Amino acid sequence: MARNCKIFEIAVAAVTIGALPTAAEAVPSFSEQTGQPCITCHVGAFGPQLTPFGRAFKIGGYTMSGGDGWASKMPLSAMVTTSFTNTRQEQATAPHHYDTNNNPSLDQISIFVAGRLGDYSGGFVQLTYSGVSNVSHVDNADLRPFTTSVALGAHELRVGTTINNNPTAQDPYNSTFAWGFPYIQSALAPTPAAQPMLVSAFNANTLGYTAYVWLDNALYLEAGAYTSPGGWTLARFGNDLGGQGAIVGAAPYARVAYEYQWNNQAAHIGALYMRADLNPPTGVPFQSSGDAGQDRYTDYAFDAGYQFLGDGTHIVTVQGIYVHEDQQRNATGSGGAFALNQVRANVSYWYQNTYGATFGWQKTWGTLNPAYGTANGKPNSNAFILEADWVPFGRAESFANPWVNLKLGVQYIAYTQFDGGFSNYDGNGRGPGANNTLLLFGWLAF
Secondary structure, three states, X not given: OHHHHHHXXXXXXXXXXXXXXXXXXXXXXXXXXXOOOHHHHEOOOOOOOEOHHHHHHHHOOOOOOOOOOHHXXXXXXXXXXXXXXXXXXXXXXXXXXXXXXXXXXXXXXXXXXXEEOOOOOEEEEEEEEEOOOOEEEEEEEEEEXXXXXXXXXXXXXEEEEEEEOOOOOOOOOOOOOOOOOOOOOOOOOOOOOOOOHHHHOOOOOOEEEEEEEEEOOOEEEEEEEEEOOOHHHHHHOOOOOEOOEEEOOOEEEEXXXXXXXXXXXXXXXXXXXXXXXEEOEOOOOOOEOOOOOOEEEEEEEEEEEEEEOXXXXXXXXXXXXXXXXXXXXXXXXXXXXXXXXXXXXXEEEEEOOOEEEEEEEEEEEEOOOHHHOOOOOOOOEEEEEEEEEEEEEOOOOOOOOOOOEEEEEEEEEEEEEEXXXXXXXXXXXXXXXHHOEEEEEEEEEO
């Protein structure tokens, strides 16, 4: 019986990882496939942030064609990111193989299998080596086994299905979490302990099955459920359980959004819902247990965004999301009810998709709970993010377009509250500002 379960898990994972020759957001193979320059789909020439055209391409199952030649049929791309991280004060403990401060790093090398299978299916899979943790694993995946468009009188209805491994990886809006700002972040700097489930609990360690409809390029509805593969399967693909544990049964997921477009502008409002019963991790890799009970997390999120694209000379985007999480900590807490809230917002300006500046804000607050692991039991944090970007290659007229895409950036995160404290948050005299982080990065896609 155990062997049969493993065989079943491998079969499901194979569907998720290899059945469709597919790719990722902002990869050159998509540009060759569609015959469109990268700026048609992406704000800032390349990167996760999508334009209305890019959202239509994603919702359409990555099936759009239009390119010609051998490159339009080659579903392979690659990405390399490297960085230098400085924190205002040295960290108390150095990350493995690194110093307590001023660390250069090869953050990741990724291979993307990306493209269309035909008129009705497509997707992407990202395979990543992390130079920080020195591991290789299956990263984000978003597969569209079937999608088509049907006419309903004067209306157009797009219907489709997805298989993905990270809630919101399939979402078309960058106000949500998988592809939200900051689009790149240091893996070597301290970050706040408390995060809602939708933010980070299930990154690349779940299987999600959803169906969606898109009416008149405006109303988007999606629903489905997520499950946790067994530990044997997770180990084979280099991903451990998240810090909150493994899903018991299936976790329902729902999404609604409405977008309005006019005069090279677009705006949307939306909401998300997810609920999960979790067996917490045991501390042994890939294993969880419900012997002490289960935790229940229920997330409600509301998001909105605005884009001014104009003629491409001046581009302005505004994005925001608020998530409220109800927690019933029967396994990792006292069994009482707790609440966690987070708001994220950012505004960006781009000049000719070449020079960009972004200001972001993240605030987390909630009920005191020792299960967060902070010294004072509080989850509260507050951060401001400044980023400047330069894209020397990646525009339609760039050298070797679209196969040479380069973004150089500088990012600064300033904390005014960290893990529940405005000062001495760890009980050892460390203040929030000690974790202020300067990140210099290079991001190459080819």
